[in-house]
Amino acid sequence: MPPEKGKFVHTVFFWLKNKDSEADRQKLYEGLTKLSQIELIETAYVGVPAATNRDVIDRSYDFSITFVFPDPETQDAYQVHPDHLKFVEEYGHLWERVVVYDAIGPDLLRE
Amino acid sequence: MPPEKGKFVHTVFFWLKNKDSEADRQKLYEGLTKLSQIELIETAYVGVPAATNRDVIDRSYDFSITFVFPDPETQDAYQVHPDHLKFVEEYGHLWERVVVYDAIGPDLLRE
Numbered sequence: 001m002p003p004e005k006g007k008f009v010h011t012v013f014f015w016l017k018n019k020d021s022e023a024d025r026q027k028l029y030e031g032l033t034k035l036s037q038i039e040l041i042e043t044a045y046v047g048v049p050a051a052t053n054r055d056v057i058d059r060s061y062d063f064s065i066t067f068v069f070p071d072p073e074t075q076d077a078y079q080v081h082p083d084h085l086k087f088v089e090e091y092g093h094l095w096e097r098v099v100v101y102d103a104i105g106p107d108l109l110r111e
Numbered sequence: 112m113p114p115e116k117g118k119f120v121h122t123v124f125f126w127l128k129n130k131d132s133e134a135d136r137q138k139l140y141e142g143l144t145k146l147s148q149i150e151l152i153e154t155a156y157v158g159v160p161a162a163t164n165r166d167v168i169d170r171s172y173d174f175s176i177t178f179v180f181p182d183p184e185t186q187d188a189y190q191v192h193p194d195h196l197k198f199v200e201e202y203g204h205l206w207e208r209v210v211v212y213d214a215i216g217p218d219l220l221r222e
Contacts, residue, residue: 047214103158
């Protein structure tokens with residue numbers, strides 16, 4: 001099928017501070033599951049590295065989220081949503097690093 | 112809404128070899144658009160960096176794809192699909208680097 005046009009895809013990878021703590025891992029997963037319920041998100045995926053393993057695959061992260069928004073404005077609103085701010089406040093101590101990729105369909109891009 | 116359970120999310124970032132070539136950019140976009148039509152893909156997003164710009168955001172890539180599969184087996188089949196192999200053959204010279212993140216809902220993970 002043709003690609004979903006013009007969606008805003010917000011992808012975040014999380015690296016846990018304490019990789020060996022099952023409690024921390026469980027806690028962050030709970031936090032991400034809660035986070036993904038924010039009603040501004042159109043489609044939410046919470047993931048961990050799959051079993052695939054090739055040279056080009058980065059499997060070093062502990063969790064990923066892929067949140068799809070209808071447009072950039074809705075993602076902006078998500079960034080300042082109280083439940084998002086609360087998530088960062090409550091769970092931010094669990095990760096040592098996050099990397100964010102915000103991608104948008106080229107048809108929606110305004111330079 | 113609750114996160115989509117158990118989907119296989121295949122995310123790839125592409126860095127063009129010739130960043131200044133509008134022709135190469137257009138060509139890779141066409142290739143990715145074609146690639147995203149492979150019928151094994153449940154939902155496909157083709158993207159470029161959005162306008163968002165914070166410290167944690169990586170905007171260095173030129174294109175991203177986020178392809179959602181129902182399960183790991185379907186993604187395995189996609190990897191060897193003739194149209195995927197043809198894409199790599201026809202367009203592989205355009206990028207200097209790709210990074211792949213394969214993520215799966217923890218509920219589907221088998222250790």
